[in-house]
Amino acid sequence: MLTVRIPATTANLGPGFDCIGLALGLWNEFTLELAGQPGEIIVETSGEGASKLSSDSQNLVAKTMMDETWPGMLPTDSGIKIKCVNGIPVGSGLGSSSTATLAGLIFASALSAHAVHRSNAEETLTVVRSQQNLDRVLRRAIQIEGHGDNVAPALLGGLVLVVKDEDVIVQQVEFAAQKVVVCVPDFHFLTSAARSAIPAEYSRSQTVFNIGHAMLALVALRRGDLSTLRRALSDRIHEPYRMPLIPGAEQVRTASLAAGAEAACLSGAGPGIIAFATQNHDQIGNAMVDAFKAAGLQSRYWVLSTITSGTEIIAQS
Helix, strand or coil, rough: CCEEEEEEEEECCCCCCCCCEEEEEEEEEEEEECCCCCEEEEEEEEEECCCCCCCCCCCHHHHHHCCCCCHHCCCCCCEEEEEEEECCCCCCCCHHHHHHHHHHHEEEEHHHHHHCCCCCCCHHHHHCHHHHHHHHHHHHHHHHHHHCCCCHHHHHHEEEEEEEEEEEEEEEEEHHHHCCCCCCCCCCCCHHHHHHHHHHCHHHHHHHHHHHHHHHHHHHHCCCCCCHHHHHCCCCCHHHHHHHHCCCCHHHHHHHHHCCCCCCEEEECCCCCEEEEEEEEHHHHHHHHHHHCCCCCCCCEEEEEEEECCCEEECCC
């Protein structure tokens, strides 16, 4: 019926806590089919996390879809089958859960459009791809996630600034293309642990420091000025409290810089570390793997491009 391809993202970007995200060239692909017995929901997953993710309605894609679906929108003559082909490691700081949330919301809108335009697949696709629907999907995804620095670049692509005011302001920012190295350890870092590590209040000096450095990070990314980015990614809001919870994380960042990276920080809430570099990417990745190994953790690294493209919605015959 419908396939969506959604890219990985790196969020927070040092001082840009809950505000700055960037899309990366690694993808999860989800396909929605009307198949099986009425009322049945089956989820088939291959690739990253296949052995860990639920194969029924408790899977995050299916759960999000069903939470956003009215009973009258569901097919009465067949079940629902979702296929997930995952290239993004689970629990890595690369936005895997955000891709699942977005896929579930898009699939809910597809079921709604299908219920209205049952005999017209082209019209269903037009509705799902419409700017009005995608705006609604983004707003709802931000509500579900609580912050938009992962879901916004995953849907829109590129470098995105998200500001929560009375409403949510989402602004795409021009940026210079980069290659990054992301090293992800085999370490289960719960989102709840990452959130609870952060203080409830900050000093005036910490707040002013982060405001200035977040603005500087956007300027550096826009210009492709990695020497400035190295200083801009300094943070006093979340990294000082999360880094110590990830064995070897600080040493990995130091190792990446020693191996030739220009700048490095946590990817999202972690446990992955992202390093920006113009060359020697594999050398940097291997140095990061060695540093995690010294701390007792196995890890993998990816060399990824920053990308301007976001979610792709493709019709299935």
